[in-house]
Amino acid sequence: MSFLRALRRVHPLIRANFSNSRVTSRWISSTPDLHNPEAAAAAVPEPEFRPRTPVGGARIEIQNPDDSVEVFVDGYPVKLPKGMTVMQACELAGVDIPRFCYHSRLSIAGNCRMCLVEVEKSPKPVASCAMPVAPGMKIKTDTPIAKKAREGVMEFLLMNHPLDCPICDQGGECDLQDQSMVFGSDRGRFTEMKRSVVDKNLGPLVKTVMTRCIQCTRCVRFASEVAGVQDLGMLGRGSGEEIGTYVEKLMTSELSGNVIDICPVGALTSKPFAFKARNWELKGTESIDVTDAVGSNIRIDSRGPEVMRILPRLNEDINEEWISDKTRFCYDGLKRQRLNDPMIRDHDGKFKPVTWRDALAIVAEVAHGVNPDEIVGIAGQLSDAESMIALKDFLNRMGSNNVMCEGNGLNPQADIRSSFLLNSNIAGLENADLFLIVGSQPRVEAPLVNARIQKTVRATQAKVAYIGPPANFNYDHEHIGTGPQTLLDIAEGRHPFCSAILSAKKPAIIVGAGLFGRKDKDAIVAAVETISKLGGVTRPGWNGLNYLLLNAAQASALDLGLVSSPDVIRSAKFVYLMGADDANLDDLPKDAFVLYQGHHGDRGVYRANVIFPSSAFSEKEGTYENTEGCAQWTIPAVPTVGDSRDDWKIVRALSEVAGVRLPYDSLMAVRARLSRVAPNLLNVDARERSTISEELRPEFKQKLSMAPFGAAVENFYMTDSITRSSKIMAQCSSTLLKK
Amino acid sequence: MFSPTSRLAAKRLHGIRRMFLQSPSVSAAAAAAETSRSYSTALNYHIDSPDNNPNMKWEFSANNLEKVKEILSHYPSNYKQSGVIPLLDLAQQQHGGWLPVSAMNEIARIIEVAPIRVYEVATFYSMFNRTKVGKYHLLVCGTTPCMISGSRDIENALLKHLGVKRNEVTKDGLFSIGEMECMGCCVNAPMIAIADYSNGSEGYSYNYYEDVTPKRVIEIVEMLRKGQSPPVGTQNPNRTRGGPEGGNTTLLGEPKPPPCRDLDAC
Numbered sequence A: 001m002s003f004l005r006a007l008r009r010v011h012p013l014i015r016a017n018f019s020n021s022r023v024t025s026r027w028i029s030s031t032p033d034l035h036n037p038e039a040a041a042a043a044v045p046e047p048e049f050r051p052r053t054p055v056g057g058a059r060i061e062i063q064n065p066d067d068s069v070e071v072f073v074d075g076y077p078v079k080l081p082k083g084m085t086v087m088q089a090c091e092l093a094g095v096d097i098p099r100f101c102y103h104s105r106l107s108i109a110g111n112c113r114m115c116l117v118e119v120e121k122s123p124k125p126v127a128s129c130a131m132p133v134a135p136g137m138k139i140k141t142d143t144p145i146a147k148k149a150r151e152g153v154m155e156f157l158l159m160n161h162p163l164d165c166p167i168c169d170q171g172g173e174c175d176l177q178d179q180s181m182v183f184g185s186d187r188g189r190f191t192e193m194k195r196s197v198v199d200k201n202l203g204p205l206v207k208t209v210m211t212r213c214i215q216c217t218r219c220v221r222f223a224s225e226v227a228g229v230q231d232l233g234m235l236g237r238g239s240g241e242e243i244g245t246y247v248e249k250l251m252t253s254e255l256s257g258n259v260i261d262i263c264p265v266g267a268l269t270s271k272p273f274a275f276k277a278r279n280w281e282l283k284g285t286e287s288i289d290v291t292d293a294v295g296s297n298i299r300i301d302s303r304g305p306e307v308m309r310i311l312p313r314l315n316e317d318i319n320e321e322w323i324s325d326k327t328r329f330c331y332d333g334l335k336r337q338r339l340n341d342p343m344i345r346d347h348d349g350k351f352k353p354v355t356w357r358d359a360l361a362i363v364a365e366v367a368h369g370v371n372p373d374e375i376v377g378i379a380g381q382l383s384d385a386e387s388m389i390a391l392k393d394f395l396n397r398m399g400s401n402n403v404m405c406e407g408n409g410l411n412p413q414a415d416i417r418s419s420f421l422l423n424s425n426i427a428g429l430e431n432a433d434l435f436l437i438v439g440s441q442p443r444v445e446a447p448l449v450n451a452r453i454q455k456t457v458r459a460t461q462a463k464v465a466y467i468g469p470p471a472n473f474n475y476d477h478e479h480i481g482t483g484p485q486t487l488l489d490i491a492e493g494r495h496p497f498c499s500a501i502l503s504a505k506k507p508a509i510i511v512g513a514g515l516f517g518r519k520d521k522d523a524i525v526a527a528v529e530t531i532s533k534l535g536g537v538t539r540p541g542w543n544g545l546n547y548l549l550l551n552a553a554q555a556s557a558l559d560l561g562l563v564s565s566p567d568v569i570r571s572a573k574f575v576y577l578m579g580a581d582d583a584n585l586d587d588l589p590k591d592a593f594v595l596y597q598g599h600h601g602d603r604g605v606y607r608a609n610v611i612f613p614s615s616a617f618s619e620k621e622g623t624y625e626n627t628e629g630c631a632q633w634t635i636p637a638v639p640t641v642g643d644s645r646d647d648w649k650i651v652r653a654l655s656e657v658a659g660v661r662l663p664y665d666s667l668m669a670v671r672a673r674l675s676r677v678a679p680n681l682l683n684v685d686a687r688e689r690s691t692i693s694e695e696l697r698p699e700f701k702q703k704l705s706m707a708p709f710g711a712a713v714e715n716f717y718m719t720d721s722i723t724r725s726s727k728i729m730a731q732c733s734s735t736l737l738k739k
Numbered sequence B: 001m002f003s004p005t006s007r008l009a010a011k012r013l014h015g016i017r018r019m020f021l022q023s024p025s026v027s028a029a030a031a032a033a034e035t036s037r038s039y040s041t042a043l044n045y046h047i048d049s050p051d052n053n054p055n056m057k058w059e060f061s062a063n064n065l066e067k068v069k070e071i072l073s074h075y076p077s078n079y080k081q082s083g084v085i086p087l088l089d090l091a092q093q094q095h096g097g098w099l100p101v102s103a104m105n106e107i108a109r110i111i112e113v114a115p116i117r118v119y120e121v122a123t124f125y126s127m128f129n130r131t132k133v134g135k136y137h138l139l140v141c142g143t144t145p146c147m148i149s150g151s152r153d154i155e156n157a158l159l160k161h162l163g164v165k166r167n168e169v170t171k172d173g174l175f176s177i178g179e180m181e182c183m184g185c186c187v188n189a190p191m192i193a194i195a196d197y198s199n200g201s202e203g204y205s206y207n208y209y210e211d212v213t214p215k216r217v218i219e220i221v222e223m224l225r226k227g228q229s230p231p232v233g234t235q236n237p238n239r240t241r242g243g244p245e246g247g248n249t250t251l252l253g254e255p256k257p258p259p260c261r262d263l264d265a266c
């Protein structure tokens, strides 16, 4: 009885919690409760329309109430701004409308007709994706007319569809399959021959089975609107219609893999993933991409210990719902060239596997045998913040402060965060109306930042000026110079571009991190800052002076203060390469001892004396800060290979063997340490506004050299140890980059 | 693998379908349909050949360049791409009735769009030929009114007479036969249209020959072969234009004016 009383006490509370959802009607109450007059009185008669959950978390902001209209979806009233479509109204009302051609990020085509709904007083069903709402519209989505329309459309779509789901890679995640289950008929009436279409060769990434195509034109719109390459088109007409390039042509876009996701059927599928797995066998892990500094949100699909594919995850502020081909297809690099065991180089130059105990002991001994300032630590471009702080702490305890991160160049500026971040944020670039790109080729350095610029240029005709070597852009741009001379001309007001920047409302400057390696970096930055002052690029409410970083570790390395200059390598005797494959070791004395800690037998191991195997980004929990200064976490998707360990754990173990024990034993403890050095790294998914304070900038004594800017990324498909080990990326570079 | 009964059933089904296809009234149509269902002269993708490849240089002739300018002057300068159809037409006339891929590329360059946007248009319209056609390209209307009035027989007569398949060019390069959708001349069905590419874009003509019979089309072809110009329009001597055979039978007097509402009265 006491239980019942307790139940009665919590009951109203639970009701309140659930009153918004359908659970209300499912509430089962015990009989004594019904006889309770109090409860009976408290029971409110159900409102006629319970608030509904919009599809996919859709929400709208009505800015001007005068400009909004009210429509009724199956009798349920929805208010939304004028100009929105019937489909959007339905989504707000929680009714999911079947669709094929409509995609929220592409223009509306209205050619699949799957989204037909009935609208009162309209003589025939209307395509809801293309029909704007009108005041008082009465939309009906579950009437016999709507159902029949969908069934009819479905029958037509399936008429020429091969129905080869059992051998189709899209099976299980196919819109056509799902929607035909729900809306289709259980048999067709089509007895003629089905049409067949020649498959097209779109390159090593996208497999085509064009007979499956339903002519939704999503891929065509994606290619021209988002990827910015006008390669795909709809050729022919009627039943002969087909998607293609007409002339033999590969799809040369760094975003081409996204057509695999947007194709609602199995016409465009992933070539490397073909026949490898069914999607229901895969385990999805929500993680972060580390192949560039953008930090795209990804889902790593794995089966057992193997990464099977990588898909994008929605993040409006970073990658929207696209990822670059490098992100998507680098995963086979995680299986090749991996370092399994700790190894020591023999007298005859061969590596021989040893136990962790021996390896650590040898390294600790060597480290103690050199002068503290002859110890140098270099973090690689895939390092997470945890391992970098561990490396720094370890070296500091050994008495050295020579820690750096590759790619940050000479004399890195780490005190002012705004001097190395993309200050206007990736999404913020959409507000800019003028871009000055200095020494950066965003298309290969950060394809998704480039996609934003492309989107902005497409939407607002924003002007783009570019200073740097001849480069490939997929939007209109003006190549105004190749080197610092042009910068000087603009800074001194001699260049025609000055008037453009002065008249711009929200100008944005993007400086490539490739320039960080130049000797005259400070002078270049000073010139850029002069331009920025001149053009009002930074002003209250708008900071358009951006630095576009190249790799995933750079931002957090600067935040953590891994800022020594690469010159220290000249006198180094002990070099700790933590995944650093691109560090320039030419100046390293011959007798220096090199410890390479990393996951791939890549460039770094050529010079190594001892190898520590560590885990890759797909196997560890790590914090990465992207080029906007937004920290994000990777989540382990698969187990590590062989005897490898997380980077920070190795450093921690080594510190103990070397007698300078680091005070953290768990990830939480490392993160606590991180929070003391750079608290923003624990503020996941947040962007902290950096202050603009040029006065704090230290004096510099460099002269601007007149050497033209170079390209920072030579081969988009191979930039780090993972992508260099990937066969797919190798194929891409050989087929797509050939001139 | 299959049980004998299911094989039997499949066989029967096949037999039934054959029967339908071979019923006498539609047999000719089915035969024609089987030779080619495509209304366009070429595939929807391009295959390089010595006389049709992107490396070939193609330019508008000086005369036609003037016309190009004239055509583009009809459109606002930021909507040059609207001129794609007239330009394709002009290029086709200049190039003997068909469009090599390099001509399409040149047009894309002129109207400042990606080549694929021009290919899309050129593949959409069956009037743009993307493979060689004869000097006289004969287009038989295949839409319902003409078909009911015997357009299939006309096409077959032509094909047989010239000894070609649809969209194939005769050995002498003079004729080719294609099919077209309704050309708005159903009142005089069946009809054919003849595009004359024998004299470049200057001498280009595109004429309708209506009320044709299998016999008459062959006469027309022979006249063309001899360099004569057959009378265009209806081939039925008893009809004038779209009028009925033997003169008008209705609307003989002045038509009554339509009853008008007295607007002032309301």
Ligand code: SF4
Pocket (backbone or CB within 6 Å): A212, A213, A214, A215, A216, A217, A218, A219, A220, A243, A262, A263, A264, A265, A267, A268
């Ligand atoms: S290939 Fe896929 S995305 Fe492209 S039109 Fe066909 S079905 Fe649509």
Ligand code: FES
Pocket (backbone or CB within 6 Å): A098, A099, A100, A101, A102, A109, A110, A111, A112, A113, A114, A115, A116, A127, A128, A129, A130
């Ligand atoms: S989704 Fe509306 S017509 Fe395709």
Ligand code: FES
Pocket (backbone or CB within 6 Å): B141, B142, B143, B144, B145, B146, B147, B181, B182, B183, B184, B185, B186, B189, B190, B191
């Ligand atoms: S059907 Fe032949 S012209 Fe109309």
